[in-house]
Amino acid sequence: xxxxxxxRLVTAIGLANLVASAFLPRDTLPSFDGQYIHPNxxxxxxxxxxxxxxGTPVGSNPPPTLQLLFYQGYPxxxxxxxxxxxxxxxxxxxxxPNGTAFSFDQIPASAGTVTTDGQAxxxxxxxxxxxxxxxxxxxxxxxxxxxxLTGAVTLKTNNAHHFxxxxxxTPYFSSAVSGITNLSAAxxxxxxxLGWATTIPGGTASVSAMVDGSPLVFxxxxxxxxxxxxxxxxxxxSTWYFGSAQVGPYDxxxxxxTALGSSRPLNTGYLSSSGTVLxxxxxxxxxxxxxxxxxxxxxxxxxxGVTVPAGFILEYTLQDGSEVTFNLSARGANPGxxxxxxxxxxxxxxxxxxxxxxxxxxxxxxPALVPYVPxx
Numbered sequence: 274x275x276x277x278x279x280x281r282l283v284t285a286i287g288l289a290n291l292v293a294s295a296f297l298p299r300d301t302l303p304s305f306d307g308q309y310i311h312p313n314x315x316x317x318x319x320x321x322x323x324x325x326x327x328g329t330p331v332g333s334n335p336p337p338t339l340q341l342l343f344y345q346g347y348p349x350x351x352x353x354x355x356x357x358x359x360x361x362x363x364x365x366x367x368x369x370p371n372g373t374a375f376s377f378d379q380i381p382a383s384a385g386t387v388t389t390d391g392q393a394x395x396x397x398x399x400x401x402x403x404x405x406x407x408x409x410x411x412x413x414x415x416x417x418x419x420x421x422l423t424g425a426v427t428l429k430t431n432n433a434h435h436f437x438x439x440x441x442x443t444p445y446f447s448s449a450v451s452g453i454t455n456l457s458a459a460x461x462x463x464x465x466x467l468g469w470a471t472t473i474p475g476g477t478a479s480v481s482a483m484v485d486g487s488p489l490v491f492x493x494x495x496x497x498x499x500x501x502x503x504x505x506x507x508x509x510x511s512t513w514y515f516g517s518a519q520v521g522p523y524d525x526x527x528x529x530x531t532a533l534g535s536s537r538p539l540n541t542g543y544l545s546s547s548g549t550v551l552x553x554x555x556x557x558x559x560x561x562x563x564x565x566x567x568x569x570x571x572x573x574x575x576x577x578g579v580t581v582p583a584g585f586i587l588e589y590t591l592q593d594g595s596e597v598t599f600n601l602s603a604r605g606a607n608p609g610x611x612x613x614x615x616x617x618x619x620x621x622x623x624x625x626x627x628x629x630x631x632x633x634x635x636x637x638x639x640p641a642l643v644p645y646v647p648x649x
Contacts, residue, residue, distance in 0.1 A: 304389040304442075305434055306406050306413075306472045309444065309501045312346030314360065319346035320501035322396060322404065325425055325517065326413055326478035327617070327632035328473045328493035334372035335605035335617040336632035337491045339426060339480050341365050341415060343398055345385045349612075349640060350505035361385030363401040366607050367484070368493065368617060368648075373534060374607040375458055375484050380419045409615040410434050410472055413497050417431060424482025430496035432474040432524055432548055437541045438555040446539055449555045459532040462509040466502065473497040474543060475517075475524025494632060495521035496526070507640035509533060511649050514568055515636050516587070518620040520599060521629025525620075527587060529558070529568045533641065544564025544597060551597070552589055564592045571646040577611040580645050585635060586622070598622045601635045612640050624642075 278637075293421030303309060311472040313494040321344045328337035342364040359381035366376050382398035402417040415426040436444045446464045450456060456464065480497030482488070496517045502509070513530040523546050530539045541555035542565065554564050567590070585601040603616035613636070620633035 277299055285576055304392050304394055305410060305470055306394045306499055307389040308387045309468050310503065315507060317350065318503050319348050319505060322499045323497065324426060325496040325634060326480045326493055327634065328491035330604065330619065330632060331370045333604060334370065337370045338367040338617050339482065339489060340367055343385065345403065348506045349572045350507065358396050361398055363419065365397055368605060368607060369489060372605065374605065376608060377422055380517060389467050406472065413449055413473055421485045427479045428473050428497055430476040432475040432545050434472045435474060435543065435553055436467045439553040444470045446541065449539060457532065457534060459509045460535050460537060462502065462504060463530060463532040468501045471498040474526065474545065475519050490586045511641040512643045513638040516601060516634060517629055518633035520620045520631035521623060523623060523629065527566050527568060540565060542589055551591055563590050563594055565590050571647065576606055576609045576614055580586050581614050582645060597624050612642060
């Protein structure tokens with residue numbers, strides 16, 4: 274869902290003015306996976322399409338992985354503009370089955386154009402790649418034609434598309450703060466203007482690519498979503514945890530995020546079993562005792578010079594009070610930066626008595642460099 278730290282250095286201006294100039298509201302929803310805002314040189318908005326394919330780990334290696342981000346604009350910003358920085362680009366990261374990591378930090382494109390025909394979507398990033406979504410939202414395909422990175426990815430869904438708050442009417446987290454009138458500027462962006470649309474919550478993935486002359490070919494699980502915001506994320510978000518996995522019959526994703534200077538963490542969790550949705554909610558952490566997800570870090574490691582968790586326990590408490598729990602365990606990180614850590618590994622667990630296992634992605638975006646202090 275979130276990127277490695279791609280920086281665009283921009284002149285610092287007031288947050289309220291930046292939002293007013295960058296956020297382009299829509300009177301009606303576009304195609305589900307289409308364009309929601311329009312990042313360009315006159316604003317600091319950002320929008321991106323995230324594609325993930327995870328294979329079965331070999332031994333103790335990270336799962337074979339290909340993760341792609343098709344960008345318009347920049348997620349992290351500070352300072353004056355950097356000359357020659359592209360507005361449109363693709364980022365690719367992953368692992369070969371033998372555990373070797375690869376990264377393409379910024380593949381420039383001459384444009385980043387998204388067009389729609391009903392619910393069908395086409396994205397063209399000339400010089401880097403393209404993507405297409407079928408009109409029934411069931412199949413998402415990617416073609417890569419960048420220097421050092423060519424090939425194709427196909428994702429086929431096994432779940433219905435969804436927004437983050439059990440609704441089909443808005444891609445924002447506004448219902449989590451319904452009735453709260455004293456939101457700060459940063460909270461207003463997090464809950465009301467940072468959008469999330471998940472087209473493929475889980476399904477199959479097929480990868481056939483060449484990475485710097487070496488083949489990357491595998492079958493596995495797939496996930497695809499899209500995000501957008503009127504400002505760079507570090508202007509609004511202090512810390513953000515995200516993860517997704519396919520574990521036996523379960524497809525899951527989660528977010529735990531806090532706006533700058535806020536004491537109202539956003540909690541959102543999605544869980545389905547064999548295509549039946551068990552949870553799809555958003556809330557302010559601590560305001561509910563059921564229909565929630567809870568993320569608890571454990572252990573510690575040092576990565577990019579900072580202390581980070583070794584893993585996480587993810588607990589879903591369903592509306593009826595029953596629990597589904599997973600242990601997220603890292604086998605590798607790519608990328609691993611001081612403000613952004615993306616781990617690839619496994620998720621194990623399920624309902625009491627179940628012990629399913631599957632490949633998992635989980636990450637920590639930490640632009641405020643909030644220290645992690647292990648409790649054990």
